[in-house]
Amino acid sequence: MTNQLQSFLQKIAESFNQKELIKITLGNKRSKSADLKNVFIKPVLIKNAPKLSFTYRNPTQDIFKNYDLKESLILIEKMLQTDFFNADLFTAANDLHLSADNSETIKIITRPATLAVKADTLQHDKTKNRVINSGTANYLKELGITTAEGLVKKDMQDKFKQINRYVEIIEGIIKDIQFDKSITVADMGSGKGYLTFALYDYLTSNLKKDAAVVGIELRDDLVDKCNQIAANAGYSKLKFEKGTIQDASLPSVDMLIALHACDTATDDAIYKGIKANAKVIICAPCCHKQIRKQMAPENELKNITKHGILLERQAEIVTDTIRALILEAHGYKTKVFEFIATEHTPKNVLIVGTKSVKTETEKQASLDKVKGLKVLFNIKDHYLETLF
Ligand SMILES: C[S@@+](CC[C@H](N)C(=O)[O-])C[C@H]1O[C@@H](n2cnc3c(N)ncnc32)[C@H](O)[C@@H]1O
The missing domain is CATH 3.40.50.150 (Vaccinia Virus protein VP39)
Incomplete structure (x- = not known):
């Protein structure tokens, strides 16, 4: 793993632990014929445990999976090595844009934060807005x-x-x-x-x-x-x-x-x-x-x-x-x-x-x-x- 990729994963871990992580997007797929177009990742609370929720965007379906931080970092690292050239990490402190190329040169650009952490960023699965209102039905x-x-x-x-x-x-x-x-x-x-x-x-x-x-x-x-x-x-x-x-x-x-x-x-x-x-x-x-x-x-x-x-x-x-x-x-x-x-x-x-x-x-x-x-x-x- 390059130092750059390691430092990017480190930033994800830090922002997650400090509750400053807003979202991560993986994109610019390495193989034009691959079905998986993007992956969107956001923090969630599942049964009171902080996790990362992955949305895998495919042409005909979205697949949702939740992972803990350790599993997430392994998956993100793997996807950046095999599936995607780019990743964007949005935190309350700043935005990081990672881009790789075929020679595995990785660049990271840091910019001022464009998104704020919402009060409900770590939305509890029980309180999530749902189409059916449990209180009135x-x-x-x-x-x-x-x-x-x-x-x-x-x-x-x-x-x-x-x-x-x-x-x-x-x-x-x-x-x-x-x-x-x-x-x-x-x-x-x-x-x-x-x-x-x-x-x-x-x-x-x-x-x-x-x-x-x-x-x-x-x-x-x-x-x-x-x-x-x-x-x-x-x-x-x-x-x-x-x-x-x-x-x-x-x-x-x-x-x-x-x-x-x-x-x-x-x-x-x-x-x-x-x-x-x-x-x-x-x-x-x-x-x-x-x-x-x-x-x-x-x-x-x-x-x-x-x-x-x-x-x-x-x-x-x-x-x-x-x-x-x-x-x-x-x-x-x-x-x-x-x-x-x-x-x-x-x-x-x-x-x-x-x-x-x-x-x-x-x-x-x-x-x-x-x-x-x-x-x-x-x-x-x-x-x-x-x-x-
Ligand atoms: C596995 S349940 C699914 C119930 C519901 N659609 C759901 O998804 O929650 C299948 C239901 O279909 C009914 N069922 C099975 N074969 C049927 C048939 N040929 N005609 C009418 N009802 C049938 C069964 O009695 C059962 O209540």
Whole structure:
């Protein structure tokens, strides 16, 4: 490690320890083809321990990770050696700009501070501003997330974070979609209704939409409980219906959601969304069993699928790729990304389809890709395909 880089890391450590660190940005990637564009780093308090929160900016997703100082310094050093030429360190005392070049000459320029430490720079994760207001949302009490005083229960912190993250993601997805003042939403396999309530709250309270949301759920007890909570909250257009996703009657819907609907229930949900002409379809699939049983490639891929765990992961990837392609073949633009840190839930891949304009040739090209994947993996049928 050069002296310059060492002294830069030393400055990070000093400013962090003196609570003067405001933020660090890493940029100017070394390889033009690398996906990782930037990394933003800021101090945070996690369960009262000071940490550094890293935001890894990729073209289709941001990944968030928290590290302690020691781990952070190792990561920053490594990224400056392999991923980025530049780093900017903003502290209350001054700003430091580090630039490296291919010959590993490192220059550091120090300038007067341009940013001030805000009172909330070390924002506690519990007090962070969230889209869903834990203090005023009464349904959160009845769902067992908050106490009578409106504070998030200790063992529900992760759930509350997850709900907010879902809503933030949906906020990002729908901001560019034209909806009327009224909006209809179906949540397929709504379960305990955590997200269904939060989404209704967000659409009606934050966006001031005339929202009608229906949760479709197999289990009677959950449907009854959720309908009771919705009635108590005065949510007149939030309803839960007992039934299967397969049999749900959705004449038309603006947004269709299916989070963790098991195995082919996700396919049933996507099918219903496409048939109901949904402007946006959002699914977080789980337990991908259907094509796993069929996958028996007769090519080099068999080196992967002969291992149970790798077959399982490969089946997940192929299943979701085909789902995305089928959405594309029906005129949707798709994005597939991780939406929540794996420590919160391992089922963290989101498939998002937004209605778009596609030519018949483009649609056919997507179907041809499905065909190609099926041949490659020796798959007879993908359940979603069979529904059409
Ligand atoms: C893992 S939970 C997820 C609940 C909720 N979407 C969430 O993410 O918090 C899956 C729910 O879907 C329901 N479910 C599974 N298959 C279904 C089907 N075919 N039709 C309706 N509901 C279904 C289950 O009863 C369960 O409540």
